[in-house]
Amino acid sequence: TGAAFASFRFVIKGSLAGAAVYVAYDQGLLGSGTQGAEALKKAQAALPPAIQEWTSYMGWEVRTVQMNTLPPTPKFDFSPSDFWNKGVQTVMSALSVAPTRACDYTVEGWKYVKDLVK
Amino acid sequence: MASEGELGRKWDRCLADSAVKLGAGFGLGIVFSVIFFKRKTWPIAFGSGMGLGMAYSNCQHDFQSPYLLHGKYVKVS
Numbered sequence: 001t002g003a004a005f006a007s008f009r010f011v012i013k014g015s016l017a018g019a020a021v022y023v024a025y026d027q028g029l030l031g032s033g034t035q036g037a038e039a040l041k042k043a044q045a046a047l048p049p050a051i052q053e054w055t056s057y058m059g060w061e062v063r064t065v066q067m068n069t070l071p072p073t074p075k076f077d078f079s080p081s082d083f084w085n086k087g088v089q090t091v092m093s094a095l096s097v098a099p100t101r102a103c104d105y106t107v108e109g110w111k112y113v114k115d116l117v118k
Numbered sequence: 119m120a121s122e123g124e125l126g127r128k129w130d131r132c133l134a135d136s137a138v139k140l141g142a143g144f145g146l147g148i149v150f151s152v153i154f155f156k157r158k159t160w161p162i163a164f165g166s167g168m169g170l171g172m173a174y175s176n177c178q179h180d181f182q183s184p185y186l187l188h189g190k191y192v193k194v195s
């Protein structure tokens with residue numbers, strides 16, 4: 001019976017591990033790049049309603065006189081390349097106006113010191 | 119579809135896929151560590167590494183295939 005129990009336990013463990021791998025494969029998590037990106041988009045779309053459901057389940061909904069529901073849960077819409085491009089543009093424009101700004105601040109500072117010394 | 123936006127879209131796809139594969143590898147590593155390997159750490163590291171490797175391979179294939187278009191089939195009735 002010991003050996004039977006051990007083999008039964010191994011079968012159960014193997015089934016659990018196999019089920020986990022199959023679910024991962026079925027959801028497109030182990031496939032090509034497009035499948036992975038789509039899986040992430042699906043997860044991002046499913047997250048706000050899940051958060052909403054959990055907060056209402058935990059009883060954290062605040063019911064006031066003015067409004068009946070929480071403000072809408074935030075939507076995750078993230079594009080790394082857009083963020084990166086915007087960051088690069090901001091840095092470059094800041095660098096391009098930096099010498100002029102430095103000159104202006106120096107002139108102003110010099111005027112201020114001269115006024116103090118007068 | 120602007121061609122200069124295609125590179126940005128490829129990067130987005132690559133990063134999203136890397137996040138998904140890393141998470142999946144990490145999760146499967148945890149499952150295998152708990153079920154088979156007595157909660158040791160190395161299956162988790164192995165799974166995460168495998169996920170990252172798969173993501174790198176996918177990204178490489180995506181960036182080096184300039185003539186493949188990612189489209190959808192539309193049935194014309």
